[in-house]
Amino acid sequence: MIYGYARVSTSGQDLANQLAQLKAAGCEMVFREKISGFTIERPQLKRAIGKLEPGDVLMVAAVDRLARDTRDLLNILHEVREAGAGFRSLAEPIVDTTSELADIVIAVLGIAAKWERGRIRERTAAGRARAREQGVKFGRKPKLTPHQQREALERILAGEPQRAVARSYNVSQSTISRLTP
Known part of the structure; x- marks a missing residue:
């Protein structure tokens, strides 16, 4: 059986594109989450991995939808392998755990995803700084005037x-x- 996993980081983002890609690729069941990939606790991912049996495949639209940290990515892939299942990424077709080369590619992609997370933080910090310079106030409004x-x-x-x-x-x-x- 082919299972899919789709995740977005915030409630403002939409899963529709990932869901369409995964369904088109033959996923029979897709587990969905709106939670940061930086968070280790992802209940739907745990459910997906828990359902895996020998011969099954866990598929994602892109590796960065699964994890943004190399160790987390490798831990997840270890759990997938322990279940006797495979892993595929649609955005990175070379990432297929049924080949021997996949381990190397997955490690490199995990590092690239971690670097991207750092770049996202830098861009976010720069955006916040620009907003502060323009007088934007952050946080909740005070309860008292x-x-x-x-x-x-x-x-x-x-x-x-x-x-x-x-x-x-x-x-x-x-x-x-x-x-x-």
Whole structure:
């Protein structure tokens, strides 16, 4: 049986392209996840590997959809082999664990995927820095307006308990405690 595994990193991304590729390649069942490849805990991947029997194949649209870390990739492929199954990547046709050359190619691709992850981090950091320079604010909006924050701080400095001040604004005591110098 041919099983597929499709993964995207964020909820804003779409699995449709990977699913279409895997179905067209003959996958009878596709396990799907919206979780970072950088995370080791991927329940659907574990389910897919758990279903593998001798002679089965686990297929992905691209190696970077399976793992972005060389050790993680090699560990996953070891589990696939332990089940007696094979592995194929559609984007990298040379990656087929039924050949002896595949081990070398997979190791090289794992390293390339790890480098790509580093480049993604660099681009993301540069984008955040540009956004900050343009005045974009990150994080959640404060629960209290600047006026409410000043007012709450005045009340605390006047001796009113933090818990009472927090209750009056319908926020947690920790929100109020962060206002104090």
